[in-house]
Amino acid sequence: xxxxxxxxxxxxxxxxxxxxxxxxxxxxxxxxxxxxxxxxxxxxxxxxxxxxxxxxxxxxxxxxxxxxxxxxxxxxxxxxxxxxxxxx
Amino acid sequence: xxxxxxxxxxxxxxxxxxxxxxxxxxxxxxxxxxxxxxxxxxxxxxxxxxxxxxxxxxxxxxxxxxxxxxxxxxxxxxxxxxxxxxxxxxxxxxxxxxxxxxxxxxxxxxxxxxxxxxxxxxxxxxxxxxxxxxxxxxxxxxxxxxxxxxxxxxxxxxxxxxxxxxxxxxxxxxxxxxxxxxxxxxxxxxxxxxxxxxxxxxxxxxxxxxxxxxxxxxxxxxxxxxxxxxxxxxxxxxxxxxxxxxxxxxxxxxxxxxxxxxxxxxxxxxxxxxxxxxxxxxxxxxxxxxxxxxxxxxxxxxxxxxxxxxxxxxxxxxxxxxxxxxxxxxxxxxxxxxxxxxxxxxxxxxxxxxxxxxxxxxxxxxxxxxxxxxxxxxxxxxxxxxxxxxxxxxxxxxxxxxxxxxxxxxxxxxxxxxxxxxxxxxxxxxxxxxxxxxxxxxxxxxxxxxxxxxxxxxxxxxxxxxxxxxxxxxxxxxxxxxxxxxxxxxxxxxxxxxxxxxxxxxxxxxxxxxxxxxxxxxxxxxxxxxxxxxxxxxxxxxxxxxxxxxxxxxxxxxxxxxxxxxxxxxxxxxxxxxxxxxxxxxxxxxxxxxxxxxxxxxxxxxxxxxxxxxxxxxxxxxxxxxxxxxxxxxxxxx
Numbered sequence: 001x002x003x004x005x006x007x008x009x010x011x012x013x014x015x016x017x018x019x020x021x022x023x024x025x026x027x028x029x030x031x032x033x034x035x036x037x038x039x040x041x042x043x044x045x046x047x048x049x050x051x052x053x054x055x056x057x058x059x060x061x062x063x064x065x066x067x068x069x070x071x072x073x074x075x076x077x078x079x080x081x082x083x084x085x086x087x088x
Numbered sequence: 089x090x091x092x093x094x095x096x097x098x099x100x101x102x103x104x105x106x107x108x109x110x111x112x113x114x115x116x117x118x119x120x121x122x123x124x125x126x127x128x129x130x131x132x133x134x135x136x137x138x139x140x141x142x143x144x145x146x147x148x149x150x151x152x153x154x155x156x157x158x159x160x161x162x163x164x165x166x167x168x169x170x171x172x173x174x175x176x177x178x179x180x181x182x183x184x185x186x187x188x189x190x191x192x193x194x195x196x197x198x199x200x201x202x203x204x205x206x207x208x209x210x211x212x213x214x215x216x217x218x219x220x221x222x223x224x225x226x227x228x229x230x231x232x233x234x235x236x237x238x239x240x241x242x243x244x245x246x247x248x249x250x251x252x253x254x255x256x257x258x259x260x261x262x263x264x265x266x267x268x269x270x271x272x273x274x275x276x277x278x279x280x281x282x283x284x285x286x287x288x289x290x291x292x293x294x295x296x297x298x299x300x301x302x303x304x305x306x307x308x309x310x311x312x313x314x315x316x317x318x319x320x321x322x323x324x325x326x327x328x329x330x331x332x333x334x335x336x337x338x339x340x341x342x343x344x345x346x347x348x349x350x351x352x353x354x355x356x357x358x359x360x361x362x363x364x365x366x367x368x369x370x371x372x373x374x375x376x377x378x379x380x381x382x383x384x385x386x387x388x389x390x391x392x393x394x395x396x397x398x399x400x401x402x403x404x405x406x407x408x409x410x411x412x413x414x415x416x417x418x419x420x421x422x423x424x425x426x427x428x429x430x431x432x433x434x435x436x437x438x439x440x441x442x443x444x445x446x447x448x449x450x451x452x453x454x455x456x457x458x459x460x461x462x463x464x465x466x467x468x469x470x471x472x473x474x475x476x477x478x479x480x481x482x483x484x485x486x487x488x489x490x491x492x493x494x495x496x497x498x499x500x501x502x503x504x505x506x507x508x509x510x511x512x513x514x515x516x517x518x519x520x521x522x523x524x525x526x527x528x529x530x531x532x533x534x535x536x537x538x539x540x541x542x543x544x545x546x547x548x549x550x551x552x553x554x555x556x557x558x559x560x561x562x563x564x565x566x567x568x569x570x571x572x573x574x575x576x577x578x579x580x581x582x583x584x585x586x587x588x589x590x591x592x593x594x595x596x597x598x599x600x601x602x603x604x605x606x607x608x609x610x611x612x613x614x615x616x617x618x619x620x621x622x623x624x625x626x627x628x629x630x631x632x633x634x635x636x637x638x639x640x641x642x643x644x645x646x647x648x649x650x651x652x653x654x655x656x657x658x659x660x661x662x663x664x665x666x667x668x669x670x671x672x673x674x675x676x677x678x679x680x681x682x683x684x685x686x687x688x689x690x691x692x693x694x695x696x697x698x699x700x701x702x703x704x705x706x707x708x709x710x711x712x713x714x715x716x717x718x719x720x721x722x723x724x725x726x
Contacts, residue, residue, distance in 0.1 A: 007334040009318075011361045012326050053589050057338055062545075064591070080338060084543045084587045086319040086579045087329030087384070087400055088535050 002073050004033055007082040010054060014042050026056060027069035029079055054081040093117055094298025095157040095636040096125075097200050100133075101221070103214065105282055106147060106206030108223050113203055116726045120200075121639045125156035127183040128570040128653035129201055130172035134181055135656045135722065141665050144176035144274065145257070145281040147207035153248070153287070154201035156572025159191040160294040162307040163632045164314055165574035167192055167378035171248075175273040176259045176281075177434070177484050178503035178527045180661045182273025185569055187377025188265030193246030196291030208283040213241070218291035226285040230255060233427040234264040237286060245290035251429025254280035256473040258482040260434035260505070264426065267375060267385075267396040271431040272529055273504065298638030306635055310628045311381050318587040319543065319579045324384040328368075329400040330360035332542055336404065339541035339548065340513035340682065343506070344408040345457060346440040347499050347674070350510040350682050352408030358415055360400075367419060369394060382576055388419055398422040398432070401530075404508025405436035410443055411458040421467055428471030434484060437505030439466060441485045441498055451492040453477050496675040501528035502666075511673070511691050512682035514540040516554035518691030520562070523671045523700055525657040531575060534561035539602060543582060545590065546602035549688040553603030555699035560647075564627070567650030571633045581626055616644025652720045655704075655712050659722070668710035671697060 001020040011017060014037065021032035030048040037045035056063045057080040063071050073079075092098075100113040115129070123132045130152040142149055151173045158166035169191025175182035194202065197216050204214070211226040229237045234251040241247050246265065253261035254276030261276030262269045279285070297303045315321040323331050333355060336342040340350035356362060367388040375396045376385040386397030398418050402425075406418050425432045445451040454462055454477070469478025480488060485505050489498035499506045504527025511518030517540060520533025530537065536558055540548040546557075565575055586595045598605075612618050620642050622631045630646035633639065658666075672678075673693060682689040701708060705716045717723065 005356075007359065007361055008331055009322050009326055012364055017361070053591060055338075055590050060338065064596070080334075082334055082338070083318070083323065084590050085323055085327075085331045085335045086538060086543050086576065087324065087332045088531055088538075088575060 001075060002029055002077045002079060004029060004079040004081065007080065008085060009083055010046065010081060014045060016040070016042065023073055025069065025073060026058065026063055026071045026079070029073060030069070051081065054083060056081055093120055093637045093639060095161055095295055096120055097195055097198050097295050099199050100201045100203070101199055102203040102205065103221060104206040105204065105208040105212060105223075105284065110221050115200070118726060119724060120637070122649070122721055122724055123652060124567065124570040124633065124649050125200065126154050126168070126170040126570040126572060127172060127185065128566065128649060128656070130154045130170055130183060131181070131653050131656040131660065133201070133203060134172065134660045136725075138174075138660055139663055141663070142174055144174045144179065144278055147282065148205060149174045149278060151204040151275070151278055151282070152201060153194065153204070155191040155195050155199075156570060157633055157636045158572030160195050161297050161632075161636045162304045163379070163573065163636070164307065164311050165377060165380040165382060165577050166572045167380070168569065168572055168574055169194065170569065171263060171270045171275050173275055173278045174664065175504070176257070176277045177274045177486070180502060180525070180527070180664050180666055181657050182275065182504075182526055183657075184262070184270035184272045184275055186263070186265050186268050186270040187380070187574060188246065188268040189378050190246035190248050190265045190289060191572070192294065192378065193289040193291065195294040197289045198291055204282070204284065204287075206282065211283050211285055213285055214287040216287065216289045229285045234429045235427060238264075238266070241286060241288060243288075243290070245288040247286060247288050249286040249429075250276040250279045251427060251471070253277075253429045253471040255285070256471075256482070257281060258430055258471060258473065259484045259487070260431040260438075261429050262431045264429055267426070268377060269426065269431070272433065273526060274431070276429050297636045299635045303632065303635035306624070306628070306631060309624065310632065313580055313625070313628070314381050314577065317580050317584050319582075320382050320576060324382050324576060327360035327364055328384045328386045328397070330363045330386065330398070330403055332360070332400045333403060334359045334361070335542045336509065341510050341537060341541060342404055342408050343499070343508050343510040345411055346409060346444040346497060347506070347510055347676060348497070350513050352411070354413035355408065357413040358403050358407040358418075362415060363397065363403075367397065367415070377574065380574065382574070384576065390419055390423055395423050396426070401508045402432040402436050405433065405440060406463070409436060409440040409508065410460070410463075412460050414460060417460055417463070421464060424464065424467050425471070428468070430471050433507055434505040435467065435470065437485055437499050438470065438481050438488070439463060441488060441494065442481060444497060445488070445492050445494050448494065450494055451480075451488075453480070498674050499528070501673055502670055504528045509537045510682070511677055512689050514548045515551055515691050515696070516540055516558055518673060518677060518693060519554055519696040519700060520558050522673050522693055523558070523697065525654065525661055531565065532562070534558040534565065535575070536561060543579070543587065544602065545596075545599040549686070550603055551692045551696045553605070553607065555696050555703045556607050557602070558700060559703045562654055563647050563650035565650070566653040567646050568629050570649060570653060571629050573629055577629065580628065583625075612644075616648045619644030619647065648720070652722060655716065655720055656722055659712055659717070662711060668708075671710060
């Protein structure tokens with residue numbers, strides 16, 4: 001299983017802090033998260049297409065420094081999904 | 089007088105606490121057009137009056153409380169006024185910006201700015217109304233905490249107050265207005281040194297805008313743009329500044345263990361999400377600034393009382409900074425600091441530094457990383473200077489390092505404690521910390537950390553382009569502050585789609601080009617005639633100030649005003665003894681790698697500093713030359 005953690009607006013809007021999914025790539029993880037949220041009956045849950053617009057880290061590394069959505073995953077990996085933020 | 093500007097009262101006064109005299113201070117319409125208001129108006133007053141070194145506690149030190157043209161006008165997030173003085177921490181000019189209601193009330197009382205000098209013989213409350221200025225005895229207010237003193241003063245007026253920390257000359261004491269703070273630089277201690285406990289302002293009616301209808305119409309569009317933007321319409325209202333913390337962690341920018349590292353393993357318990365889920369009271373309003381559609385402040389409950397929650401800086405510094413994962417304790421400490429009247433950033437930096445001094449055997453204060461049972465005691469002791477330990481902590485990081493050692497890891501620049509952003513993973517932010525007029529302030533630095541990873545993703549470890557971007561950001565933020573808006577309104581500068589789609593080809597291309605765009609943007613800034621236009625989506629502030637004042641402002645002229653402000657502060661600081669070698673950071677950040685496997689994980693300060701001086705048009709000694717002073721019209725008197 002891969003743990004997918006939600007941060008920021010995504011977390012507040014879905015009221016979900018994390019989900020665990022089976023997936024061999026980041027792309028498959030997006031699809032599995034969509035299915036998981038749908039199964040949980042989350043209102044306005046993001047689709048896999050929406051999730052691609054979140055900044056995505058695999059074990060702390062941005063997927064654009066890896067193989068993007070083709071980045072391979074293994075059991076125990078951790079994905080973080082978040083949006084750009086501001087403040088100061 | 090050629091014309092009458094709108095949005096200004098047209099009056100500045102000088103109040104001498106020593107002999108209780110009040111005099112008009114001449115500040116012309118031309119000067120208002122060139123120096124706008126707020127911190128730049130204050131800088132001009134210092135520029136024209138301060139020519140040699142002066143101690144912050146010298147009775148001749150001036151406190152300039154200055155409003156901005158947009159204070160009280162129909163414009164979003166526009167209540168922010170400014171307080172400036174020579175700082176007890178840095179010995180240089182400091183300025184602090186506050187979102188309470190005082191600025192609006194000062195304009196209603198009939199003043200654009202008030203200069204306070206001298207030292208009162210007795211504890212004093214200064215009462216400024218549209219009928220005049222009164223000096224009131226404040227013996228009954230002395231010793232009270234900041235909320236108590238405001239309650240006791242009562243009435244419908246703007247109130248600027250200090251707490252025990254200001255009275256006891258804690259070098260980073262702040263001034264509080266409602267629940268907002270003019271936090272940085274120790275302004276509260278300057279009040280305290282003058283026996284000044286509070287200043288109130290009230291009046292019936294403020295000045296009118298030059299073109300009220302146009303301003304109101306523009307305001308509607310601007311508010312809508314802020315509400316539609318993903319940062320100012322969603323993230324900041326829902327998460328506050330605490331929403332930054334996770335991004336800081338992921339980007340290795342979360343100052344951890346007194347800036348030894350950029351990541352903290354227990355960050356999730358400190359995140360904005362955790363704060364929102366466990367402490368934030370969404371039904372509570374009134375904690376944010378006046379006239380603000382963003383409403384970023386958090387309302388939290390502590391012992392049954394609704395209070396203003398902590399910002400990301402204290403969460404970072406007293407969370408990751410001291411290896412503490414207990415957010416509830418941070419909420420309590422934040423409240424105590426506000427009540428005592430201490431800057432939460434400096435006070436937090438002092439505590440983390442004391443812990444490292446202890447760990448290294450340099451000073452046993454009893455404070456230890458990861459142990460939090462005695463932190464509240466230490467905060468109260470430092471705020472009241474009630475113990476030997478508290479007395480040492482009240483002096484700030486720089487003086488502590490001079491006494492106990494640890495200069496290489498003392499987290500300050502020019503004497504002002506650094507904010508919670510670890511700059512080895514945002515080197516442009518590191519440059520900003522080092523060169524900022526105020527000292528180690530994330531905002532006065534130019535807040536490049538937004539472009540280097542939090543909002544955008546420009547390469548955070550390349551020094552390329554950072555000098556020009558820092559210059560441009562500083563100038564824009566300086567002007568926005570002077571206009572009276574919150575700096576968060578600048579986020580509209582970034583098109584919403586880049587925030588909604590950070591992985592898109594366009595966004596990634598802009599991020600890659602950002603270090604190279606800096607030069608182009610800087611060139612445009614140097615040639616304001618190239619920006620003789622007003623794009624409301626980019627810099628609506630210039631248009632709002634134009635409608636409010638009647639001054640023929642455009643984006644180029646507006647940015648030039650910011651450049652004036654930055655240069656005047658620099659010149660005043662040089663008169664106060666600033667040297668190029670003071671534009672620096674602790675060696676930990678410039679000589680130690682944050683990540684042993686990445687040889688670029690340090691702040692290449694000297695490289696960037698040279699370029700920064702060049703971009704600013706300063707000499708190698710960091711001094712603005714006469715031709716720049718002339719070009720910027722800094723000596724304008726009438």
